[in-house]
Every structure is written in structure tokens, then in C-alpha cells.
Amino acid sequence: MTDFPNGASCAELGDLPWRKSRYSNPNGNCVELAPLPGGGVAMRNSRHPEGPALVYRAADLRLFAHAVKAGEFDDLLGD
Incomplete structure (x- = not known):
């Protein structure tokens, strides 16, 4: 994976297919993801497309998604 720092500016990441x-x-309060060269994934706030993006290894994001689907964070959502 190309070594991008976590909290990289979107300008540093280049033109990505977010x-x-x-x-x-439709209110624009969303999380956007984009694949990175070498297999990583960038994540940003759609309200701040020029702002920083968090950068993850695909394997780490895959494990997180499986945990969410399994309900491991449901207690954080309240009622």
C-alpha cells in the first residue's frame, strides 16, 4: 500500500473516485470512501471534501465492517 499519513489532506491523496x-x-452529512493505490481505503466527511481523510488498510476496514454487521457496537447507538 502506498504510505499515506492518517489525516492526509484530500489534495495529498489526489483525484480519487469518492x-x-x-x-x-440528501443533507450532505455522509461518510465517503475511496480506494487508494496499493489497496488502502480513504475515508472523509462529505461536508468537508477538501479536509482531511482517514487512511486505512483494506484488511482493517474489512474487520471493522464485519464487527459492525455482527452488532459489536450496537450498545453505542443508544435506543
């Missing part, structure tokens, strides 16, 4: 979930609402 996308958000089809479940996102």
Missing part, C-alpha cells in the same frame, strides 16, 4: 452509501441522506 463514493457514499446509497443509504446516505
Whole structure:
């Protein structure tokens, strides 16, 4: 994976094909993801597209997604 720092500016990452979930609402308050050269994934706030992006290894993001699907963080959501 290309070594991008976590909290990289979107300008540092270059022109990426950002996308958000089809479940996102139209108010623009969404998380967007983009694949990085070498297999990583960048994540940003759609309200601040020029702002910083968090950078993850694909394997780490895959483990997180599996944990979410398994309900491991449901207690953080309240009622």
C-alpha cells in the first residue's frame, strides 16, 4: 500500500473516485470512501471534501465492517 499519513489532506491523496452509501441522506452529512493505490481505503466527511481523510488498510476496514454487521457496537447507538 502506498504510505499515506492518517489525516492526509484530500489534495495529498489526489483525484480519487469518492463514493457514499446509497443509504446516505440528501443533507450532505455522509461518510465517503475511496480506494487508494496499493489497496488502502480513504475515508472523509462529505461536508468537508477538501479536509482531511482517514487512511486505512483494506484488511482493517474489512474487520471493522464485519464487527459492525455482527452488532459489536450496537450498545453505542443508544435506543
